[in-house]
Amino acid sequence: MKWHHPPIIKTYEALGAVADGRVEIDGNKARVLSSSRDKYYDVAYDLEKRAIMANDNGSYWKGYLGYPSIAFLLGAGVLAYYPKAGELLKGIAWKDINQRFKNDFDKTLEHIMSSKTEAERSFLAGTVKVIDEEIKKLDIGLLGKKTMPPEGY
Numbered sequence: 001m002k003w004h005h006p007p008i009i010k011t012y013e014a015l016g017a018v019a020d021g022r023v024e025i026d027g028n029k030a031r032v033l034s035s036s037r038d039k040y041y042d043v044a045y046d047l048e049k050r051a052i053m054a055n056d057n058g059s060y061w062k063g064y065l066g067y068p069s070i071a072f073l074l075g076a077g078v079l080a081y082y083p084k085a086g087e088l089l090k091g092i093a094w095k096d097i098n099q100r101f102k103n104d105f106d107k108t109l110e111h112i113m114s115s116k117t118e119a120e121r122s123f124l125a126g127t128v129k130v131i132d133e134e135i136k137k138l139d140i141g142l143l144g145k146k147t148m149p150p151e152g153y
Helices: 009-019 057-062 067-075 084-089 094-100 105-113 118-138
Strands: 022-026 031-034 040-046 051-052
Touching: 009 040, 009 067, 009 105, 022 067, 031 067, 031 118, 040 067, 051 067, 057 067, 067 118, 084 118, 105 118
Parallel strands: none
Antiparallel strands: 022 031, 031 040, 040 051
């Protein structure tokens, strides 16, 4: 079984998580601190099986590759990480902004990008497109059974 392709905003969010230092990798596992810094998501990866599992809401409820998994793949070097892009997305309170826009990811991304220059928006869009294509090529599967997301904000 394969993960559904993630909404593009999840790659932006993952870049920010890596830049924020919220991804703690230990071998083929990681703990990813939420943007609210109120909970951790657990990630496990198996390179040989090309499979990953994380207990974030998007992965559990929607079946797409969530931002904690993408952040792990970026931090572990499976996907190319672009530090400049991460820096542009550092310190963003994703959860708060998503809540404000009732999880309308297009509006959230529009709000975040409105604070960037045209050159920054263009750079980020191009970088995220490259990473998104890498994600498609990975064709990554589920590693074991889904686990419930942690409680908290």
